[in-house]
Amino acid sequence: MKYPHPVVAIRAILIALLITISAAEAQEHFNAKGSQASSYTTELQQQLRTSLPFEDRRDFEESQRGFIAAPDYRQITAANGRVVWDMNRYDFLLTGEEYDSIHPSLQRQATLNMNYGLYEVVPNFIYQVRGFDLANMTLVKGNTGWIIFDVLLTEQTANAALALANGRLGELPVRAVVYSHSHVDHFGGVRGVVSEEAVAAGEVEVIAPVGFMAEAISENVYAGNAMSRRAGLQYGRNIPSGPFGQVDSAIGKGLAAGTTGLIAPTLVIEEDFEEHIIDGVTMVFQNTPGTEAPAEMNTWFPEQKVFWAAENITATVHNVYTLRGALVRDALSWSKQINEALYRFGREAEILVSSHNWPRWGNERIQEVMRAQRDAYANLNNQVLFLANQGVTIKEIHNQYVVPESLQQQWNVRQYHGSEFHNSRAVLNRYLGYWDGNPATLAPLSPSDSAPLFVEMMGGSAEIITKAEELHAAGEYRLAMEILNKLVYAEPANAQAKDLLANVFEQLGYQYESASLRNVFLAAAQELRNGIQTIAAPRGTSPSMARAMTTSQWWDSVGTRVDSSLADGNDYIVNFITPDTDQTFVIEMSSGTLSNIEGYLSDEADATITINRTDLDTVIMGQATLSEQLQNDLGSLEGDASVLLSMAAVLTVFSPGFEVLPGTLPQ
Helix, strand or coil: CCCCCCCHHHHHHCHHHHCCCCHHHHHHHCCCCCCCCCHHHHHHHHHHHHHCCCCCCHHHHHHHCCEEECCCCCEEECCCCCEEEECHHHHHHHCCCCCCCCCHHHHHHHHHCCCCEEEEEECCCEEEEECCCCCCEEEEECCCCEEEECCCCCHHHHHHHHHHHHHHHCCCCEEEEECCECCHHHCCCHHHCCCHHHHHCCCCEEEEECCHHHHHHHCCCCCHHHHHHHHHHHCCCCCCECCCCECCCCCCCCCCCCCCCCCCCCEEECCCEEEEEECCEEEEEEECCCCCCCCEEEEEECCCCEEECCCCCCCCCCCCCCCCCCCCCCHHHHHHHHHHHHHHHHCCCCEEECCCCCCEECHHHHHHHHHHHHHHHHHHHHHHHHHHCCCCCCCCHHHHCCCCHHHHCCHHHCCCCCCHHHHHHHHHHHHHCCCCCCHHHCCCCCHHHHHHHHHHHCCCHHHHHHHHHHHHHCCCHHHHHHHHHHHHHHCCCCHHHHHHHHHHHHHHHHHCCCHHHHHHHHHHHHHHHHCCCCCCCCCCCCHHHHHHCCHHHHHHHHHCCECHHHHCCCCEEEEEEEHHHCEEEEEEEECCEEEEEECCCCCCCCEEEECCHHHHHHHHCCCCCHHHHHHCCCCEEEECCHHHHHHHHHECCCCCCCCCCCCCCCC
């Protein structure tokens, strides 16, 4: 067995690239038109159009304020001509038509996110490029050049955004880059605006919050393959855009599909509040750990009365638990950090700028938005606990937690990204865990094991399909889903059951306000009908990301690929040395488990591997195997060489397209 490059999982950090097909390719592969909205879905949408405050047009005015120009292109391509970003696919949102297959509130948000071009936020000081990626690029004019807040997801989109600004405003050098937080759509495009050489020479400062490097590398590595698969569902990467498909990603249109990298910070903000003068601009950084990201910071511009809210305050309730998978965020801490910002900066602020969506102007408006966002996260935390302390369980909470009506009437805290369904369960899980207190659910059967008994007791597949068709016809989609899901698990090859469940998922997707929920339901419907689209194996990570990953993190990721059933009983110890970084590690395979520790060497090692970290980077990038590097004399192995073969024999290469719903693997 060939030794696999063991950190393919790190590609999960590059979420946009992990699903390696482009949006255009997805459109071409799946061209089927979705089902029409049912009469029940249509009636629900009509009710929503009269019950929500559509007369409030302030977001539309603010989103267009300061518009300078759009580029003369609507696609951004890589050097090889590959389309990495395409705004054309969303033009159906500009017709003014109301679609019954889209929740009216989500359609409103999706239309607002059609902003595309360069905008002036503060005259001769702050500008934004919007609609070039999931996030915005924010450019602050210093004394001698640009200070760029967040550099988008990919090099191609970041380079295009900077070129648009320079072309319209006059070319300026980049003096500093600020990473607001540790999610890749805010740092991945850095090499599109600055070079590593310029940073190393001290020509460009790279600024980030405390903990940034550890979080940027580690959050998505260890469960990377699973996370990339789920991200494809959450963002609807493999479903066509259109009234029956992917329409938005709540905080932007979607994820670009270009090249992503990372340059390490040169200035880390360590304290809760730190004041710095960067290229003549005074800034006060506010660290907000444990909010939208584990490492995140806001910024206050005291002279201009501008508050940069990073991704802590946008135009939606965010994910406390993101469906792609990540640690549950702390809704209470998030609320408190917003409250701190409100009282410290918000009572003076005249402009509020975020890394997604659009700015707000005027102190009254800013305080309104900040209070609503503060209250939304606090209410989520407090009311979930209010219900949990009265016995409501994790299996019930999403059906009982209700957002207060006063918050429902404020657009900026509608459930576009997060939803009350998955966020409420996340809060309860954070405090009490996944168990609901019922012994019957403590060690439950797997769905594929329990489903056949359910199907048998319900009278078989014909009875279930008949009842499900009745429920579907009556608009009882969640009840139909409940019984059809059992049938599909019991009979994965039952095409009639899968098609009917797909119809149910489709109507539910049309009804959900959350873009994440919509995408998941519509993507699942597509997979039930067509099978999982073939997903190319993820490519190795970029050179800059490889250099950023610690050697210990790399070995940790190797450990997640060990098949313990194969490794158990074959124990060994390896000393691992990287002379160019003067680091030593002990790698132990023990009880079917791989562990590593830095700073030691073992006298009982079965083998010693010596390789420069720079040569290990090639392995991390997936461009060579460790065995190949050693065979090419880029390192040495002393002792029992069979341990390397033993390790290779128990490492699994993860499939990027594993089955989520039964019966959806290609035949």
